[in-house]
Amino acid sequence: MDMVVDELDGGITNVALRGRLDTTGAQTIDMPFSVIAGAKRAVIVDLSEVDFLASLGIRVLLTSAKAVQRKGGKLALVAPEGNVLMVLKTAGMETLIPIFPERTAAIAAVAA
Numbered sequence: 001m002d003m004v005v006d007e008l009d010g011g012i013t014n015v016a017l018r019g020r021l022d023t024t025g026a027q028t029i030d031m032p033f034s035v036i037a038g039a040k041r042a043v044i045v046d047l048s049e050v051d052f053l054a055s056l057g058i059r060v061l062l063t064s065a066k067a068v069q070r071k072g073g074k075l076a077l078v079a080p081e082g083n084v085l086m087v088l089k090t091a092g093m094e095t096l097i098p099i100f101p102e103r104t105a106a107i108a109a110v111a112a
Contacts, residue, residue: 001025003032010111012042014103018049021057021084030060037064041073042110044103048079053087065097074110078103 002018013036019025036043045061047053065075077099080088088099100106 001028003029005036008107010042010107011040012044012107012110013040014044014046016046016049020052021050021060022052022054023056026054026056026060033060033064034067037067037075041068041071043068043073043075044078044106044110045075046078046103047084048081050080050084051082053080053084058087058091058093062093062096074098074112076100076106076109078106 001021001024004016004018006014006016008014015033015036017029043064061077068075075097077088077093077097079101080099085099088094093099098106098109100109
C-alpha cells in the first residue's frame with residue numbers, strides 16, 4: 001500500500017492510496033494516516049487506485065474521518081471503483097463518509 005500526500009489550494013489535503021487496503025496495507029498506512037487526520041481539517045482520499053478493501057481498511061478510513069470531524073473538519077472519499085465501491089456501499093459507509101465519483105465535487109464538499 002502506497003500513500004501519497006499533496007497539499008491543495010484552500011488548505012485541502014489530498015491523500016492518494018494505491019494498492020490493496022487489506023490487513024497489511026491498513027497497518028502500513030494506519031499511523032501516517034492518523035497523523036494527517038489529527039492535523040488537518042479538509043481531507044480528500046483518492047481511492048481510484050485501490051483494488052481491494054478489507055474491514056481493517058474501512059476501520060482506518062472511519063477512525064480518520066471521525067478525527068477530522070471532531071475538529072469541525074470534513075473528510076471525503078473520491079473515485080472508489082468496482083469491488084471497493086461495492087464494499088463501501090455494503091458497509092453503509094456513504095452514510096458516514098461522503099463518497100464522490102470525481103475529485104472536483106469532493107474538493108467542493110470539504111472546502112464548504
